[in-house]
Amino acid sequence: MTDAARPHQTFNWLADIPEYHGLWSWVSSIDHKQIGIMYILSALGFFLAGLTLALIMRIQLMVPMNHFVSQDAYNQIFTMHGTTMVFLVGMPLLFGFAVYLTPLMIGARDMAFPRLNAMGFWIFFFGALLLYFSFVGGGAPAAGWFSYAPLTEKGFLSNPGIDYWALSLLVMGIGSVATGINLITTVLTLRAPGMSLQRVPLFVWMILTTGILVALSLPALNAAIVMILFDRLLNTHFFSPAHGGSAILWQNYFWFFGHPEVYILILPGFGVVTEVIPVFSRKTLYGASFMAASTVAIGFLSFGVWMHHMFTTGLGFWTLYIFALSSLLIAVPTGVKVWTWLATMWGGSLRFTTAMLFATAFIIQFTIGGLSGVIQAVIPLDWQLTDSYFIVAHIHYVLLGGMLFAMISGIYYWYPKVTGRMLSERIGKWHFWLMVLGFNGTFLVMHLLGAFGMPRRVWTYPYGMPMVSAMNFFSTLSAFVLAFSIGLFFWNMAYSFIKGKIAGDNPWDAWTLEWACSSPPPPENFDRLPPVRSRRPLWDLTHPPEDSGRKPGGQL
Amino acid sequence: MDLSSAQFTSIFNFATEQGRTLVDLLYLNLWICLGFLVTVAGLLIFGIIKYRHRPGDGEPDQTEGSTTLEIIWTAIPLVIFLYLGWLTFSVMGIVYPPAGKRQPDITVIGHQFWWEYRYPKSGVVTANELYLPLGSDLMLEIRGADVIHSFWVPGFGQKMDAIPGHPNNLFLKPIREGLFLGQCAEYCGSQHSLMRIMANVVSPKEFEAWTKSQAKVPAPPTDKTALHGRELFMSRTCIQCHSIAGTCATAQVAPDLTHIADRKTIGAGVIANNLENLTEWIMDPQQFKPGSLMPNMRLTKSEAHDIAFYLENLK
Numbered sequence: 001m002t003d004a005a006r007p008h009q010t011f012n013w014l015a016d017i018p019e020y021h022g023l024w025s026w027v028s029s030i031d032h033k034q035i036g037i038m039y040i041l042s043a044l045g046f047f048l049a050g051l052t053l054a055l056i057m058r059i060q061l062m063v064p065m066n067h068f069v070s071q072d073a074y075n076q077i078f079t080m081h082g083t084t085m086v087f088l089v090g091m092p093l094l095f096g097f098a099v100y101l102t103p104l105m106i107g108a109r110d111m112a113f114p115r116l117n118a119m120g121f122w123i124f125f126f127g128a129l130l131l132y133f134s135f136v137g138g139g140a141p142a143a144g145w146f147s148y149a150p151l152t153e154k155g156f157l158s159n160p161g162i163d164y165w166a167l168s169l170l171v172m173g174i175g176s177v178a179t180g181i182n183l184i185t186t187v188l189t190l191r192a193p194g195m196s197l198q199r200v201p202l203f204v205w206m207i208l209t210t211g212i213l214v215a216l217s218l219p220a221l222n223a224a225i226v227m228i229l230f231d232r233l234l235n236t237h238f239f240s241p242a243h244g245g246s247a248i249l250w251q252n253y254f255w256f257f258g259h260p261e262v263y264i265l266i267l268p269g270f271g272v273v274t275e276v277i278p279v280f281s282r283k284t285l286y287g288a289s290f291m292a293a294s295t296v297a298i299g300f301l302s303f304g305v306w307m308h309h310m311f312t313t314g315l316g317f318w319t320l321y322i323f324a325l326s327s328l329l330i331a332v333p334t335g336v337k338v339w340t341w342l343a344t345m346w347g348g349s350l351r352f353t354t355a356m357l358f359a360t361a362f363i364i365q366f367t368i369g370g371l372s373g374v375i376q377a378v379i380p381l382d383w384q385l386t387d388s389y390f391i392v393a394h395i396h397y398v399l400l401g402g403m404l405f406a407m408i409s410g411i412y413y414w415y416p417k418v419t420g421r422m423l424s425e426r427i428g429k430w431h432f433w434l435m436v437l438g439f440n441g442t443f444l445v446m447h448l449l450g451a452f453g454m455p456r457r458v459w460t461y462p463y464g465m466p467m468v469s470a471m472n473f474f475s476t477l478s479a480f481v482l483a484f485s486i487g488l489f490f491w492n493m494a495y496s497f498i499k500g501k502i503a504g505d506n507p508w509d510a511w512t513l514e515w516a517c518s519s520p521p522p523p524e525n526f527d528r529l530p531p532v533r534s535r536r537p538l539w540d541l542t543h544p545p546e547d548s549g550r551k552p553g554g555q556l
Numbered sequence: 557m558d559l560s561s562a563q564f565t566s567i568f569n570f571a572t573e574q575g576r577t578l579v580d581l582l583y584l585n586l587w588i589c590l591g592f593l594v595t596v597a598g599l600l601i602f603g604i605i606k607y608r609h610r611p612g613d614g615e616p617d618q619t620e621g622s623t624t625l626e627i628i629w630t631a632i633p634l635v636i637f638l639y640l641g642w643l644t645f646s647v648m649g650i651v652y653p654p655a656g657k658r659q660p661d662i663t664v665i666g667h668q669f670w671w672e673y674r675y676p677k678s679g680v681v682t683a684n685e686l687y688l689p690l691g692s693d694l695m696l697e698i699r700g701a702d703v704i705h706s707f708w709v710p711g712f713g714q715k716m717d718a719i720p721g722h723p724n725n726l727f728l729k730p731i732r733e734g735l736f737l738g739q740c741a742e743y744c745g746s747q748h749s750l751m752r753i754m755a756n757v758v759s760p761k762e763f764e765a766w767t768k769s770q771a772k773v774p775a776p777p778t779d780k781t782a783l784h785g786r787e788l789f790m791s792r793t794c795i796q797c798h799s800i801a802g803t804c805a806t807a808q809v810a811p812d813l814t815h816i817a818d819r820k821t822i823g824a825g826v827i828a829n830n831l832e833n834l835t836e837w838i839m840d841p842q843q844f845k846p847g848s849l850m851p852n853m854r855l856t857k858s859e860a861h862d863i864a865f866y867l868e869n870l871k
Contacts, residue, residue: 071846072746144743150720151703151745156668241721247704248722281607287621290630312706312717312742314698314724317648324644328637332630335592339629342599349609349616360600367596371589378585378640380647383714384567384578387706387741453565453710455741458749462825464560 010518012502013420019523030114031523035121036100037418040411042125043092044490049132050084053077055483058442062476064463074459075142076161080131082145083165086261087172088128090399093407094268095120095179098207101414102183104514104521105201107192107529112185116178123175127168134164141165144457146258147228149239149250154232163232166225173222180214183207192513194532201512201535202285205292206271209299210264216303217260224253248313255306263302265399266366267295269406270337273359276413277341279510280356281348284536287340294333294340301330311382320379327377334370338363353508354428358409361436362402369397372447390450396443408435408489415493416507420520421500427492434485441478445471511536562735562754567710571736571757573729574651575713581647588636651714655725660697662686664726666705666718666740668849669747670811670824680770681799683811684824686755688730689763696726703745709738709755717742730757739825746847752825770815773802774870785866788859797850800870810850817871823848834864 011017019025026034056077060068069077099117103110111117134140141161143152152162187208191200200208228250230236237243239250278285285291307315307323341363350356372394376382385391415423452468454461461468506515515538517526530537563569570576607616664686665672674681688694698707700718707726708715716726740751758766777783789795790804797810805813819829823845827833836843838860841850855863 071749075743075746075748142746148704148743151743156703156745241719246721247700247719281616282609283616284618284620286619287626290621290626312715313719314716314722317652317654321645321648325641328641328644329634331637332634335633336626336630338596339626342596342603343621343625345600345603345607347616347619348607349613350604350607351609352604360604363600364597367593371592374589374637374640375582375585378581378644378647380578380644380651380714381582381585383651383716384582384710387708387715451567451710453567453708453738455708455739455749457743458739460749462752465565 010522011420011520012504012518014418014497014520016420017520017523030110030118032099032103032111032114032117033418033521033523035117036096036098039092039096039099039121039124042128043089043096044493046084046088046092046128047486048490050081050089051483051486053081053084055479057081058476058479060459061461061472063473064461064465064469066460071459072142075457076135076140078457079141079144079147079161079165080135083131083141083169085399086145086265087169088131090265090403091172091176092121092124092128094210094265095124095176097268097272097407097410097414098183098210099179100418101514102186102204102207103190104517104525105204105512106187106190106195107513107526107532108186108190109525111182112190113182116182120175120179120182123178124172127171127175130171131164131168134161134168137164146254147250148254149228149231149247150241150245152228152232152250153240155240163229166229166232170222170225170229173218173225176214177218177222180211180218183211184215187211192529192532199532199535202274202288202291202295203268203271203512205295206267206274209295210267213260213264213267213299213302217257217264220253221257224250224257227253248310248315251310251313252306255309256303258309259306260302262398263298266403266406267298269362269403270295272406272410272413273341273362274337275510275512276355276359276409277344279413279508280351280353280359281345282351283344283348284539285340286343286346287336288535290336291340294336297333298330301326301333305330308377308382311379312386324377324379328374331370331374331377338367338370353412354423354425354432355409355412355508357429357432358405358412361432362405362409365397365401365405365439369394369402372397385450387456388450389446389454389456392456393443393446393450396439396446401439401443405435405439411493413508414514415496416503417514417519417521419497419500420503421496422503422507423496423500424492427488427495431485431488431492434481434488438478438480438482438485442475442482445475449475506538511539513537562737563711563732565710565737569711570713571709571711571730571732571734572713573731574727575711576731577647577651578713581643584643585640588640592633651727653727655695658695660725661692661694662688663697663699664707664718665699665701666707666744666751667701668703668745669740669751669845669847671707671740671751671753672701672811675767678767678771680767681812682770682815683819684752684754684821685819686753687763687766688728688755688757689760690730690733690757691760692729694728694730696728698724698726704742705740705744705751706742707738707753708741709736709753711736712738712755715741733757733759747845750824750826750845752821754821754825769818769871774800774814776802777866777869779865779869781862782866782869785862785864788855788863789866792853792855794853794863813867813870815870817868831861831864831868834867835861838863 060066139159139161227238231238237245239245241247304326308327311320412423449471503519505518516530533540570579663674671684673686698716698718700720705718706715712728716724736755738753777786795805797807798813799806801814822829822837826844840852841848
C-alpha cells in the first residue's frame with residue numbers, strides 16, 4: 001500500500017543512510033529529522049542528569065536529620081533538578097517530537113524555516129551547557145526553578161549561580177520562541193494537498209497550539225529575566241522591595257509564562273496519546289472535533305490561570321477568586337480529553353503493546369494529577385496544601401506520570417519509524433511495570449506527606465515524626481525502582497538500535513502520513529504522497545469509503 | 557530537639573475554627589475527586605477487560621462520536637466544578653473576611669531564618685515560639701523582613717506568605733490547647749528547612765499570665781558570672797543585632813532576647829535551650845545552623861559561657 005509513497009532507494013536502518021554519516025552531517029544539518037533526533041537525545045541525556053539529582057535528593061530525605069549532602073548543596077540540587085527537568089528535558093523532548101514528526105505528518109519536505117530550526121536547537125544546546133557550567137563556574141543557582149524575588153537579588157545570593165540561570169534561560173527562551181513560530185508556520189503553510197486543518201492528525205493540532213503558547217508566553221519570562229539581570233548586574237531595583245521594587249511583580253511575570261508552560265509541556269503528550277490510543281484500539285478517534293476544540297480552549301484558558309500559583313500572596317478576594325474560577329474551568333476541556341480517550345478504546349480491539357501500556361497508564365496517572373489540581377483550584381484548600389509535598393506529588397503526576405509517560409509511549413511507538421528497528425517488547429514490558437510501580441511508590445505517598453505538614457524544598461525534617469519518616473523512606477526506595485526502570489529503557493533503546501527487529505514501513509498498521517514513507521524516512525521524506533481525503537490517509541488506501549458503508553473518518 | 561510534647565502534625569488534626577472549616581471542605585472535595593477517579597479507572601479497567609484484542613476478532617466499528625454524549629460529558633463536570641467554585645466563594649468568605657480597619661492582634665515577621673512575633677496591644681516581642689489564647693478571634697498580620705517566607709502551621713488551616721513590602725492578614729480562632737508545629741513554607745534561602753514555628757495554644761488565663769511575665773523587664777543580674785556576661789554582651793557586637801529590654805541593647809535585626817530563658821529552643825527550633833547548648837551556639841552558631849546570619853564571634857569558651865549564663869537568667 002505504501003508503494004506509491006516509497007522513494008527510489010530505501011534503507012531500513014538509520015545508520016545506513018549515507019547523508020547521515022559523520023559528525024559533520026549532524027552538526028551542520030538543517031534536516032528536521034536530524035535536528036529532532038538531536039533534541040530528543042539531548043533531552044534524554046539531561047534526563048539522566050536530572051534523575052541523578054533527584055536520587056541525591058531522595059537519599060538525603062530517606063531518614064530524618066540526614067547529612068548526605070549539605071543544606072547549600074541540596075538547595076542547588078533541587079534548583080538544578082527543577083530547571084533541568086522543565087527546560088532541558090521537557091522542552092527539548094517536545095520540540096524533538098514536534099520538529100521530527102510535524103513535517104512528516106503533514107506530508108512536508110521539512111520545516112518552514114529549516115535554518116531557524118537548526119538555530120533553535122543549537123541555541124538550546126549551548127544554553128543548557130551554560131547552565132551546567134555553573135557547577136564549576138562559581139556555584140549553581142540556588143533559588144529554585146521559579147527563582148522568586150527578592151531572594152534572587154544580589155544581596156541575598158551573591159554567587160554567580162542566578163546569573164548563569166538567567167542567561168541560560170534567556171538564551172534558551174529565544175530559541176524556543178523561534179521554534180514555536182517555526183512550528184506554527186509549518187503547520188499553517190506546508191500541509192499536503194487535500195490536508196485541510198480538519199484533516200491534520202490531532203498530534204499536529206496539539207503542536208500548533210503548543211507553538212502558539214510558546215510564542216506568546218516565553219517572551220514574558222525573557223523580559224522578566226532581563227529585568228533580573230539588570231537588578232543583579234546594573235543595580236536596578238525592579239524586584240527589590242527594600243528599594244521600592246516589587247517582589248510580587250516577578251511572580252506575575254514568571255507564572256504568566258509558567259502556567260502556559262505546563263500546557264506547553266503536556267499538550268504534545270496529549271497529542272502522542274491521541275495518536276497511539278486509536279491505532280492500538282483499531283478505531284478512529286472518538287469525538288475528534290471535541291478533542292481539537294478542547295485543545296484550543298485549554299490554550300486560551302491557560303493564559304488566564306497563572307495567579308493560582310499565587311493564592312497565598314494575599315492579593316485580595318476578587319483578584320484571587322477569578323483565578324479560582326478559571327482554574328476550575330480549565331479542568332473541563334481537560335476532562336473532555338480523558339473521556340475521549342476512554343470512548344476511543346470503548347468498543348475497540350485493544351492491542352497492549354508497550355506504547356499502548358504507557359498510554360493507558362498515562363490516562364489514570366494524568367487523571368490523578370488533574371484531580372489533585374482541582375483540589376488546588378479551590379482556594380481555601382490551596383492555602384492549606386500549596387508549597388507542601390502535596391504539590392510535589394501533583395506536579396510529578398502531571399509531568400512525570402503524565403507528560404513523560406506519554407512521551408515514552410511515543411518513543412515506543414515512533415522508534416521503529418526513526419531508526420528502522422523495533423524496540424524490544426520484552427524489555428519494554430519490564431520497563432513499563434517497574435516504572436508504574438516505582439513512579440507511584442515514589443509520588444503517591446507525597447500527597448500524604450504534604451497533609452502531614454512537610455513543606456517543599458526542605459533539606460531535612462526532624463526526628464519524632466513517625467509517619468513522615470516512614471513515608472520518606474518508602475518513597476526513596478521506590479525512587480530506585482523508578483531509576484532502575486529508566487535504566488532498562490535506555491538499555492532497550494541502545495540494544496534495539498543494534499539488535500532490534502527490522503521494523504518495515506508501517507509495523508503498527510497505523511494510518512497517518514509518516515507511516516507512508518520508509519523507516520527510517522529518507523532525507524527528502526516523501527517521493528510521492530498518497531491522496532489525503534480524511535484524517536487517516538493510509539486507512540483510506542485499504543478501506544475505500546464507498547465499499548465499507550461506514551462514515552469516512554475525519555469530519556470535524 | 558524534643559518535639560514529643562507536640563500535637564501530631566497534620567492538616568486533619570486541626571486546632572482552629574478555620575482549620576476545621578478547611579478540613580470539612582477538603583473531605584467534600586476529596587469525595588468528588590474520588591468519584592471522578594473511580595469512574596475513569598472503572599471504565600478503563602472494564603474496557604480493557606472487555607475490549608482486549610482476541611485472536612480472530614474482526615475490525616471494530618469505526619464510531620466517529622456522538623454529539624449528545626460529548627455535550628453531556630462536558631456539561632456534567634462543568635456543573636460540578638461550578639459547584640466547587642461556589643464552595644470556594646463561601647468558604648473564602650468565612651476564613652478570609654475583609655480586615656477593614658481592624659488592628660492586628662499579633663504581627664508575625666518572617667526573617668532569614670527565624671520568626672518574630674509582636675503583640676502590639678501588650679508590647680510583648682518574642683521569637684519563634686508563639687503563644688495564642690484559646691477561643692479568641694485573632695487577626696495576625698504577616699510581614700516579611702527580607703525575602704518571601706510563608707507562615708504555615710498545618711493544624712491552623714491556611715498558610716500565608718510573608719512578603720516584604722506587602723503585609724497580609726491571617727485569621728485564627730484556636731479551639732484546642734497544645735503545642736502545634738509548623739515551619740516556613742516558602743523557600744527562603746539556605747536555612748529554609750530549619751525555620752520552625754512552635755505555636756502554643758493556652759487557656760486565656762495562662763495567656764494573660766504569660767503576657768504579664770513577658771511584658772515585665774527582667775531584673776538586672778546580681779551574680780558575678782552574669783554581670784560579666786552582661787558586660788561582654790554589651791561590649792561585644794551582640795548589641796548590633798539583638799535587643800534586651802531595660803538595657804542599651806535595642807537593635808531589631810535578630811531575635812529579641814529579653815526573655816530568652818523562657819524559650820524552649822534556640823535557632824528557630826534547631827536545638828533545645830539550655831546553658832550548655834547556648835554556650836556552644838554562641839561560640840559557633842554555624843555548626844547547628846549553617847547559613848544562619850549570626851556569625852562566629854570568636855569568643856573564648858569562658859566568655860561564651862558567661863554570656864550564656866547571663867542570657868539564661870533573663871526570665
